[in-house]
Amino acid sequence: MSLAPRLDIRQSQSLVMTPQLQQAIKLLALSNLEIEGFIAEEVERNPLLEASAAEDSDAPDREPVPDVRDERVAADELVAGTGSGDEPTLDVDYATESHQQDSVADGGSGMDGALSMTGASAGGAAGEDGPDLDAFADTSLSLADHLLAQAGPAIPHDDAFIAAHLIDQIDEAGYLTVSLLDIANRLGVPLVRVERVLATIQTFDPTGVGARDLSECLALQAKEADRYDPCMARLIDNLDLLARGELTRLKRMCDVDDEDMADMIRELRGYDPKPGCRYGGEPAQSVTPDLFVARTKAGWAIEINATTLPRVLVNRSYYTELSGGQQDKASKAWLSDCLASANWLVKALDQRQRTIIKVATEIVKQQEAFFLKGVAHLRPLTLRQVADAIEMHESTVSRVTSNKYVSCARGLYELKYFFTSAIQSADGGEAVSAQAVKSAIRALIDTEGAKILSDDTLVELLNGKGFDIARRTVAKYREALGIGSSVQRRRARTLEGAG
Secondary structure (H helix, E strand, O other): OOOOOOOOOOOOOOOOHHHHHHHHHHHHHHOOOHHHHHHHHHHHHHHEEEEEEEOOOOOOOOOOOHHHHOOOOHHHHHHOOOOOOOOOOOOOOOOOOOOOOOHHHHHOOOOOOHHHHHHHHOOOOOOOOOOHEEEEEEOOOOOOHHHHHHHHHHHHHHHHHHHHHHOOOOOOOOOOOOHHHHHHHHHHOOOOHHHHHHHHHHOOOOOOOOOHHHHHHHHHHHHHOOOOOOHHHHHHHHHHHOOOOHHHHHHHHOOOHHHHHHHHHHHHHHOOOHHHOOOOOOOOOOOOOOOOOEEEOOOOEEEEHHHHEEEEEEHOOOHHHHHHHOHHHHHHHHHHHHHHHHHHHHHHHHHHHHHHHHHHHHHHHHHHHHHOOOOOHHHOOOOOHHHHHHHHHHHHHHHHHHEEEEEEEEOEEEHHHHHOEOOOEEEOOOOHHHHHHHHHHHHHHHHHOOOOOHHHHHHHHHOOOOOOOHHHHHHHHHHOOOOOHHHHHHHHHHHHHOO
């Protein structure tokens, strides 16, 4: 073997991700509201970019994002990006080390039949006349502010810092979750002084605030209602027995008859176990849909929510003005980079928009029965099924369906909602989705009446409906729905009868 230096020519294939391609991939996973923030940052950074409202007219010297509604081109061409020259498509699995040859596969057939596509344009389903979801946000005073306002005239000036610290430790439900001894040691004051300030805070509105547990919270409300007698005190001290439905033992401990016990339970039901929740600490966050699905005479219309997507324009007149002056080499390179970045962003946003439309179109096609008849007709569906149908990679479908919400006649749903596992049919027919089974379980329990249905009974009834499901699966779905076991429901029914 020769040790002399030499030159070799070797041919290899590798995947190179440019920063712009990485940016385009990330755009797929962002929601419309996140895209709006991203565009705002890019407009601030790039002087050649401008963002305008969807209803603004296009200037002759600017390039807007093309309108999908006007083009009416095939869905496969939109996602494959055939109109963007040699620009790479977004349908690449970058989690693997091998190069994915998707450029040809992504040119699959588009949606046929009654499904029609519409893209982002002015006057969409949630246009100017649509409801303002932010108007429903909770703008009430926070619990801490409400308590501090009451502490001003009620707490001595020397104890104001103790009150402020205690109020800061009260959670959103109205409970004090920190030990008074820890607070006293932290502030360097006697424990009795902290207890005295807490006792004053517990007289504030809402009644029950500042309690350290549920028993103390209910006791404060019973005292406010002048119902805290020895019998009520024993009942509140033994809430665990009440939760287990041991009414006979409670009546003996409280020394009351059936009528008095029923009256005491009725009184407890009127109290608020979480008094602080009536005051909002954080404003309610409304969910803005990214897509609209509507039934038309021609089929299904799928439209991107244009109200949350500003139109990105490339200001070429400004570019011409800047490039016409005297510039050094660095300035010219910077201006060229700005123009290339602006053009890329316009194309990337356009391609993202078209990719979302194609994936949503296939989801509507696969789950058409749900949009027509409801959750009971939701079919089992996986990301791979959609990816194979539209001849894209599974990772692309996963990115598209992340953080995206669709609004339809049946409500607002996340795109991930339509992907559910399959439950085999008991009669050998077509499998059903897990969501459909959950809906059936909820319907059976809601109509169970006086006879509480056990999980074994639910299995028999579901098998009668054609669902081949095991008991452990029924229990798992029931718990996921937040429904208690048959023992818990029977106990709750007993307490309702007693109250």
